[in-house]
Amino acid sequence: MDSPSTLSSPPNATAPGIALKGQIVVIGAGQAGLSAAYHLKRLGLAPHKGFVVLDQSPGPGGAWQDRWPSLTLSTVNRIHDLPGMPFSEVIGTGSPEVRASVAVPEYFAAYEKRFELPVYRPVTVKVVCDRHDHFRVETDRIQVSARGLINATGTWDSPYVPDIPGAGRFKGRQLHTKDYRTAQEFSGRHVIVVGAGISAIQLLDEVSRVTTTT
Numbered sequence: 656m657d658s659p660s661t662l663s664s665p666p667n668a669t670a671p672g673i674a675l676k677g678q679i680v681v682i683g684a685g686q687a688g689l690s691a692a693y694h695l696k697r698l699g700l701a702p703h704k705g706f707v708v709l710d711q712s713p714g715p716g717g718a719w720q721d722r723w724p725s726l727t728l729s730t731v732n733r734i735h736d737l738p739g740m741p742f743s744e745v746i747g748t749g750s751p752e753v754r755a756s757v758a759v760p761e762y763f764a765a766y767e768k769r770f771e772l773p774v775y776r777p778v779t780v781k782v783v784c785d786r787h788d789h790f791r792v793e794t795d796r797i798q799v800s801a802r803g804l805i806n807a808t809g810t811w812d813s814p815y816v817p818d819i820p821g822a823g824r825f826k827g828r829q830l831h832t833k834d835y836r837t838a839q840e841f842s843g844r845h846v847i848v849v850g851a852g853i854s855a856i857q858l859l860d861e862v863s864r865v866t867t868t869t
Contacts, residue, residue, distance in 0.1 A: 677703075678802050679695055681706065682709050711778060716759055716764070726756070790804045846862050
């Protein structure tokens, strides 16, 4: 991508109005986005001139930065290795009580640095337009024109919440896993956990220690 000298390395803040033009733009710097960037570089695309990664977070870590405090390396299901660099190389296995919201961002930051990935942040994508032979990506800080686009935004910021009949009439508190912080918030209230995945099981275990659950 042809870019001014001020954008020759991934910035923490990007001057508004800057326009970039190149081959591929990756939206999101979580696990999927970083993996995609790694493989784009292996295929021969040059960072910045060949591809860039746009991330709305202020720092590395993707959605892991927002995980609840009690989710530690001992309670998380598994941290999958990013290609080319194992998690254990950065975060040792001797600290199981380290918060996942601390350890994973540290791992992602080391990964971005190791492979010199061109992550631009904080940049929030507003609109993606099809311009026949290219995509125009409009953000709150820069404009990007690219021939290809990889959407790696994930679901954490826009989770799927099923339409459950009667939910609108329920007077109690309703929240998604992404909004959970501590079990103490629910002390004295009966709590229903919907779902049976690893997150549901962990939260059910925590909440059941302070109140009744279903």
